[in-house]
Amino acid sequence: MGLxxxxxxxxxxxxxxxxxxxxxxxxxxxxxxxxxxxPDRAKVAAGELEMLEWQEYxxxxxxxxxxxxxxxxxxxxxxxxxxxxVYRMSLSWSRIFPNGNDEAPNEEGLxxxxxxxxxxxxxxxxxxxxxxxxxxxxxxxxxxxxxxxxRLIDFYVAYAETVFxxxxxxxxxxxxxxxxxxxxxxxxxxxxxVFKEGDNRQEIKYQAAHHQLVAxxxxxxxxxxxxxxxxxGCMLAGGSHYPYTCRPEDYQEAINRDREGxxxxxxxxxxxYPNYALKKFxxxxxxxxxxxxxxxxxxxxxxxxxxxxxxxxxxxxxxPEDYAQATGxxxxxxxxxxxxxxxWGWQIDPLGLRNSLNQLYDRYQKPLFIVENGxxxxxxxxxxxxxxxxxxIDYLKKHIQAFKDAVTIDGVELLGYTTWxxxxxxxxxTGQMSKRYGFIYVxxxxxxxxxxxxxxxxxxxxxxxxxASNGExx
Ligand code: BG6
Numbered sequence: 001m002g003l004x005x006x007x008x009x010x011x012x013x014x015x016x017x018x019x020x021x022x023x024x025x026x027x028x029x030x031x032x033x034x035x036x037x038x039p040d041r042a043k044v045a046a047g048e049l050e051m052l053e054w055q056e057y058x059x060x061x062x063x064x065x066x067x068x069x070x071x072x073x074x075x076x077x078x079x080x081x082x083x084x085x086v087y088r089m090s091l092s093w094s095r096i097f098p099n100g101n102d103e104a105p106n107e108e109g110l111x112x113x114x115x116x117x118x119x120x121x122x123x124x125x126x127x128x129x130x131x132x133x134x135x136x137x138x139x140x141x142x143x144x145x146x147x148x149x150x151r152l153i154d155f156y157v158a159y160a161e162t163v164f165x166x167x168x169x170x171x172x173x174x175x176x177x178x179x180x181x182x183x184x185x186x187x188x189x190x191x192x193x194v195f196k197e198g199d200n201r202q203e204i205k206y207q208a209a210h211h212q213l214v215a216x217x218x219x220x221x222x223x224x225x226x227x228x229x230x231x232x233g234c235m236l237a238g239g240s241h242y243p244y245t246c247r248p249e250d251y252q253e254a255i256n257r258d259r260e261g262x263x264x265x266x267x268x269x270x271x272x273y274p275n276y277a278l279k280k281f282x283x284x285x286x287x288x289x290x291x292x293x294x295x296x297x298x299x300x301x302x303x304x305x306x307x308x309x310x311x312x313x314x315x316x317x318x319x320p321e322d323y324a325q326a327t328g329x330x331x332x333x334x335x336x337x338x339x340x341x342x343x344w345g346w347q348i349d350p351l352g353l354r355n356s357l358n359q360l361y362d363r364y365q366k367p368l369f370i371v372e373n374g375x376x377x378x379x380x381x382x383x384x385x386x387x388x389x390x391x392x393i394d395y396l397k398k399h400i401q402a403f404k405d406a407v408t409i410d411g412v413e414l415l416g417y418t419t420w421x422x423x424x425x426x427x428x429x430t431g432q433m434s435k436r437y438g439f440i441y442v443x444x445x446x447x448x449x450x451x452x453x454x455x456x457x458x459x460x461x462x463x464x465x466x467x468a469s470n471g472e473x474x
Contacts, residue, residue, distance in 0.1 A: 001408045002472060008126065008415055009467040011079060011422020011439070012088035012372055014133035014178065016062050018425045019092060021069030025108040028098030029138040031146075031192045033062045037431035037446065045429075047188040047195045052142060059448060061426040061433065066442045067452050068423075072116055074454060075423055078440055080123035082460060083467035087125050088371050088418040089116070090133035090178065093159055100137030101155040105162050113163075117170040127171050128371065128418065130235065131160050131219065133178035134428065136192030146192025147183070147208035150289075153215040160219035164226040172231055174223055175307055175371065176216040179237035180268075181261040183209055185330050189428075203286045213267045214294050221301040231304045233369060234268035236261055237330075238308035238356050244317035244334050253318040257331075262363070269306055269364045271299040305415060306364050309372030310399075313339070313352035330429060344376055344435060350398035357406040357414065367413045373399050374420040376427060376435040379457065387441050387457040396459070397474045404471055419463075423454070439463050 016032035023029075034051055035041050036058035043049035054060060068075055079087055093100060095109035120127050136146050144151055160176070183190030184205055191208045195201055216234065223230040241257040243250035259276055266274040272295070281288050314333035317323070325335040327345040339347040353373070360368055375395035379387040396419065406412040421437030424444075433444050439460040444450035465473050 003404065003407060003414075003470050005470065007470060008086035008128075008369075008417070009471075010084035010086035010088065010125070010128075010416070010418045012128075012418040012420050013068070013423065013425055014090045014130065014428075015092035015095070016065070016090075016133065016135060016426075017421075017428060018065050018068040018089075018423070020062070020064040020067040022063050024069055025095065025112060026098060026106045027092065027109060028094035028100070030092065030094040031136045031138065031141060031188055032134050033060060034138070035062065035189070035431060036060055041431055045186040045189045047186075047193045050194045052138065052194075061431045061446075061448065064448060065426050066424065066444060069112075071452070071454070073119060075440075076116070076119050076123060076125070078454065078456070078460075079422065080125060082422075082439065082464045084123075084125050084422075085467075086128050086173075086416055086418060087120055088128040088130065088175075090130035090135065091163060093132055093135045094137040096162065097137065097155075097159055099139035101140065101158070110162075110166055114167065114170070117167060121170065126173065128173040128175065128369075128416075129163075129167075129171050130175040130178050131163065132156070132176070134182070134189045141192040141194070146188075146194075147211050148191065148193055148204050150211055153211050153218065156215040157218045157222065160215075161222045161226070164223050164230065168227050172227075172229055174230060174232045175235045176219050176232060176268075176303075177212055178235050179309060180209075180212060180216070180235060180264045181237050182330070183212065184260060200286075202284060203288070206281065206286055206288050209264065210288055210290055210294070213264065214297055216268055216303075217271075217297050217301040220303055221297070224301070233305040233307040234265055234303045235371060236265050236306070236308040238310045238360070239313050239331075240352060240356050240359060241333075242313055242315045242336065244315050244322050247318070249318035250316070253316050257314070257316050258359075265306060265360075265364070267298060268303050269366055271302045273298075303366070305367040305369055306360055307369040307371040308356070308360065309420065310353050310356055310370060311373065311420075312346040313349040313356075314347075342376060343378060344430075346376070348375075348395060350402040353399050354402040354406040354410070357403060357412045358410055361410075361412045367415050369415045370403060370417045372418065372420040374437040376421075376437055378434055379424075379436045379441060381441060381455070385441070385443075385453075385455050387455070389457045389459045392437075392457070392459045393462050396463070400466065400471055400474055
């Protein structure tokens with residue numbers, strides 16, 4: 001009673017947090033290149049501060065990141081050494097279409113990823129490719145206002161079609177949009193949206209969400225037309241909400257907050273808007289333009305599998321005064337006294353992963369894929385540069401046990417597991433390098449200093465054994 005022999009084990013990264021080379025090979029700029037470090041980052045990410053040019057006084061970690069642009073051969077060799085049979089990565093939209101809507105794609109950009117996929121295949125590693133991971137070309141933001149504009153659907157679908165054609169036979173597993181529900185929390189990161197005074201923010205966000213949902217369905221349809229063996233997934237920023245107390249209104253709040261995320265997956269996996277969302281639009285007087293053709297598109301192309309990230313659970317209450325004990329997270333959450341926290345206040349909850357898997361499987365009956373999970377922690381190398389990251393091993397061990405239980409005891413269908421930031425990279429929320437997730441240490445600090453040298457941590461050998469034993473030896 002273990003995991004199936006074809007279970008996919010590996011790690012995950014995203015272009016903007018790893019590649020660097022933001023102006024190399026004809027690449028254009030995108031939203032994520034413009035996220036500074038420091039206090040402005042959260043405001044820019046939330047669409048509350050317009051910063052569509054690099055400011056001299058700010059530092060932009062994505063510019064170089066860990067320079068995977070030049071190190072990918074070395075990095076893939078290390079992933080292969082750990083025994084990965086899957087590697088999740090994302091394409092940079094503006095590396096392929098520098099303006100997002102160019103007449104023809106940038107050959108140098110296409111070639112860059114082709115070489116990566118061939119290198120992965122050489123090592124028998126299956127690529128799992130996110131088409132847009134917090135990635136909107138800057139030109140589409142300046143010219144069209146990002147995803148709030150319906151025209152983004154066509155631009156995205158043209159981009160998706162280009163990559164499905166070009167990488168046919170090289171890539172089989174695709175994710176359309178990373179953590180699609182982040183759009184509601186960080187509209188600039190999730191959708192390239194900058195708010196103006198007087199904007200109806202809820203309406204803009206849900207209209208942008210609709211455009212992404214239609215674009216995702218059209219891309220799914222194209223992927224299947226171009227190669228019927230393609231498998232396309234949606235991607236949710238997961239982690240359930242617990243009621244702070246057993247007061248019924250707290251439980252109701254938890255249901256409602258779960259639905260903020262499920263809303264997207266309900267549409268992508270079931271092909272239609274859930275009633276609770278339509279009622280919400282009505283109740284809050286949000287006018288969302290959804291055409292009958294859009295409804296047909298959504299119904300025609302549900303995703304093949306449901307993927308999600310899982311770092312922590314969240315705790316919510318219907319009573320604002322309970323939030324005095326809030327904990328750090330993108331989603332508002334009260335501190336859960338039953339759980340330990342990471343140094344960034346994310347609450348560590350392995351059983352929450354098993355519960356999330358069960359909830360998602362009950363709801364969709366589609367294969368699941370955990371495409372992000374891991375511990376962001378401060379690593380301190382010893383005098384030889386070695387990091388003994390037992391805390392990371394402990395976190396991952398417990399989460400792997402939890403998903404094994406979901407599979408072997410509860411019967412959940414799980415395709416694979418890719419840990420987040422298998423090699424240290426730039427943190428999305430803070431822009432820090434010091435918030436590290438990797439099995440491989442990268443010598444670079446929060447100010448961009450360092451040699452970029454790669455060094456295996458203790459967890460490297462540990463994960464290698466986990467994979468070799470198909471999760472039996474933890
Ligand atoms: C997810 C994102 O939100 O969480 C990743 O898909 C991100 O891009 C990850 O890096 C962890 O968050 P952070 O802020 O610790 O990097």
